[in-house]
Amino acid sequence: MNGLAYHLDPARGRNGLEARTQELPEPGPHQVLVKVLAASLNRRDLMLMDGTYPLPATPGIVPLSDGVGEVIALGDKVTRAALGDRVTATYFVHWVDGPQRLAHAAEQYGANHNGMLATYALLEEDSVVHVPEHLTDAEAATLTCAGLVAWAALTTPVPVQPGQTVLTVGSGTVALFAVQHAGMLGARVISVTSTQEKAERFRKLGAEEVIVRAETPDWEQEVAQLTGGDGADHILDTVGMPTLPKSVASGAYNAQLTMIGAMPGPALTEGDGNPFGNSYLSIRRIAVGSRTHFEAMNRAITEHRLRPVIDRTFPFEQAIEAYRYFSEEDPFGKVVVTMS
Numbered sequence: 001m002n003g004l005a006y007h008l009d010p011a012r013g014r015n016g017l018e019a020r021t022q023e024l025p026e027p028g029p030h031q032v033l034v035k036v037l038a039a040s041l042n043r044r045d046l047m048l049m050d051g052t053y054p055l056p057a058t059p060g061i062v063p064l065s066d067g068v069g070e071v072i073a074l075g076d077k078v079t080r081a082a083l084g085d086r087v088t089a090t091y092f093v094h095w096v097d098g099p100q101r102l103a104h105a106a107e108q109y110g111a112n113h114n115g116m117l118a119t120y121a122l123l124e125e126d127s128v129v130h131v132p133e134h135l136t137d138a139e140a141a142t143l144t145c146a147g148l149v150a151w152a153a154l155t156t157p158v159p160v161q162p163g164q165t166v167l168t169v170g171s172g173t174v175a176l177f178a179v180q181h182a183g184m185l186g187a188r189v190i191s192v193t194s195t196q197e198k199a200e201r202f203r204k205l206g207a208e209e210v211i212v213r214a215e216t217p218d219w220e221q222e223v224a225q226l227t228g229g230d231g232a233d234h235i236l237d238t239v240g241m242p243t244l245p246k247s248v249a250s251g252a253y254n255a256q257l258t259m260i261g262a263m264p265g266p267a268l269t270e271g272d273g274n275p276f277g278n279s280y281l282s283i284r285r286i287a288v289g290s291r292t293h294f295e296a297m298n299r300a301i302t303e304h305r306l307r308p309v310i311d312r313t314f315p316f317e318q319a320i321e322a323y324r325y326f327s328e329e330d331p332f333g334k335v336v337v338t339m340s
């Protein structure tokens with residue numbers, strides 16, 4: 001039975017989405033065919049449209065890494081999924097476990113493998129991940145990118161310990177998941193955001209303290225005060241270079257700082273040039289996570305009945321409006337496209 005798929009023409013920038021009839025795909029021996037139930041947007045999906053993502057989008061690709069579907073057909077060698085299962089997929093088509101390699105980064109759903117903004121999606125068996133049962137389809141469609149990178153940041157290489165302080169910087173969906181995950185891990189959360197309105201929502205999500213950066217521009221000093229002078233143990237900077245020096249200054253002597261945000265900004269050579277001072281804080285950059293990380297996150301989500309934050313849901317026919325809303329309206333939580 002034919003369906004409908006959106007295709008991306010990167011040469012047309014933000015006008016590059018077009019819906020076309022989709023023929024029912026036939027799974028290869030190690031592939032799983034799903035009927036998509038819902039899909040959601042990430043910052044990278046706009047970067048792919050704009051041509052600013054490190055991996056260029058293949059012209060005509062079906063976009064979106066994040067989505068959930070019901071398995072409706074299987075290749076004859078498939079053992080990791082069964083008909084009727086509700087599954088999603090990893091962001092990197094072939095990163096199952098162990099350290100990430102450059103080859104893993106080179107193959108991504110929604111960039112150079114067809115993604116989730118379609119009636120049907122063909123998934124490689126190794127990338128399939130079962131989703132927590134208590135989540136709605138819309139919620140289950142939000143985990144692949146923002147949910148997992150926040151989880152990997154907090155649990156690898158040195159997991160957050162109960163009672164430690166986690167600082168989140170920014171209020172995109174990576175930061176929202178980080179607040180929820182840190183709560184599951186028993187950490188105390190301090191969040192930095194831009195407005196009082198967002199601050200209130202962060203508190204409701206579980207942040208113990210929220211600093212509004214417009215009112216407290218020297219927020220690193222406030223973090224020091226809130227931690228008895230020690231600084232935060234784990235920092236998730238979801239902004240990038242503009243906030244890096246203050247994130248470093250907010251860290252404890254031996255803290256871990258994970259740089260998730262990709263935003264360029266004033267070079268580190270501005271100011272006095274050495275944001276580290278005497279600290280031995282480590283900075284690392286990470287790229288989403290492996291299938292093993294994904295399955296560990298889903299076990300925790302199931303155990304704690306965590307529910308992702310959803311800002312707004314659009315019907316499939318309004319997927320182009322979903323992109324516009326996502327890029328222009330400053331949503332607080334995931335923007336989801338549902339099929340029914």
Ligand SMILES: NC(=O)c1ccc[n+]([C@@H]2O[C@H](COP(=O)([O-])OP(=O)(O)OC[C@H]3O[C@@H](n4cnc5c(N)ncnc54)[C@H](OP(=O)(O)O)[C@@H]3O)[C@@H](O)[C@H]2O)c1
Nearest residue numbers: 043149170171172173174193194242260261262286287288
């Ligand atoms: N490495 C990975 O695996 C990975 C995975 C997912 C996303 N990412 C990247 O992580 C970043 C965050 O993604 P996201 O989807 O969670 O969020 P997002 O929608 O890109 O929003 C980032 C947030 O940063 C804050 N912000 C923006 N400009 C700022 C500035 N100049 N100074 C201070 N704060 C600023 C804003 O929050 P406030 O209004 O609260 O200040 C904004 O909501 C993006 O760059 C994305 O590409 C990387």
